[in-house]
Amino acid sequence: MSATDLLHELRWRGLIHQCTDENALAKLLSQPQTVYIGFDPTATSLHVGSMMQLMLLRRFQRAGHRPIALVGGATGMIGDPTGKSEERNLLSEEQLQANIAGVARQMRAFLDFEGPRPALLLNNFDWMHDFSYLNFLRDVGKNFPIGAMLGKESIRSRLDSEAGLSYTEFSYMLLQAYDFVHLAQQHGCRIQAGGSDQWGNITAGIDLGRRMLGESLFGLTAPLLLTSDGKKMGKTEKGAIWLDPARTSPYAFFQYWRTVEDADVMRCIAYLTEITRDEYLELEQQVTADPGRCAAQQRLAEWLTEFVHGRQGLQSAQRATQIFFGGEIETWSDRELGEIFEDVPSVVLDRQTLEGDGLWIVEAFQKSGLTASNGEARRTIKEGGAYVNNRRVNAENQRLSPVDLAGETMMVLRRGKKKYAILRFQ
């Protein structure tokens, strides 16, 4: 892929929000370059908010450039005030190490660390930790006119707010700017990309590069991934959607994308996947023609789930989906059921209760927590809203016996369309 191809691709995907000197950048990219994006190691896992940035690096790498994923071990100790309304809690050093290790593992799915132009994973703590305060002030600080800093949106908005801004956070920009200069010197990295909220920090680095190295550096920002009603993508009431399957099951991950609003789905495809322009246009047409089929959502969910969780992850998500939307449950193993229903509340009962006369269905629902009382359980059954292993319960005097187990020890109860509970008999 040539430089013009890459820029063309970024443009049709809508990934270029702002960039410095576009013509010069195009020229620069005709030769293999090194590009960097910074990531905040705030947790042991990345969430979907970082995916766009990782995909962006990946696009550069596939076009023949070398990506650097920079984890902010040093900057993470300070906290970027950009877009934050309050002073951030500082992370401990051990926590940071754990976070960086976790994040690094996940990045392997996105970037090639082996090939001819391997991606680099760097930690700015490595060059910041023995940089003395005095030297930093002499070499870096003196290149920052306070006036220009105060002019930055991220600083100004915080100064105007009640929360204010500590000196530490104020200095954050110098650290990130210096990272860029350091990478330019050590790795010949002349391009920094990031989300549009990083523009101020990126240009600070460009300015510093000119002053310290007399070199022209370049910046490129992508739009933020927001929903059509202006919220950050990847957040649910329950919290962020993580890439770590232990935090967000492949099924939950799949479902998040499967249920993206029509108004947002095409943007997600453009920003987050490598689905081609031809297919993109086709999907776009299908969304307009027949939104009910959710063709775009389906494709988005499949693509991303497979990309992040592998073929296995996608399959388990699809199996779970099939079950969650009514497929009958038989011949499953406890292990599979456990994975599929991992977010579903479960109750452990004595195996004995299934023997003899068995367990009264009303009591089973009451114990599962799906109904608050036996009366409510009876009512639900009468209304046709009670299911065992996705088969509707017809009689309120039904009794459950070992025959009704779906796995070795598990039984799946459901109330209404989506509320599940697991009974384990041990």
Next chain:
RNA sequence: GGGGGGUUGCCCGAGUGGUUAAAGGGGGCGGAUUGUAAAUCCGCUGGCUUAGCCUACAUAGGUUCGAAUCCUAUACCCCCCA
């Protein structure tokens, strides 16, 4: 300090001695329809071992064959006068 009004189920709100487990609405829950959307339509909405029983209309007592409805006391809320 004096006078008046109120307190009903998750919420709002009818009900002033007898099919009142309590009208109506909202919410919630099911079902149908649908696109795993929205809207719509229908049903349910105190508990239990459910042809029955128990508990419920601020709280505690009382009158009565029978009370959410009448009486007494208590608590809380609102209004008017000083």
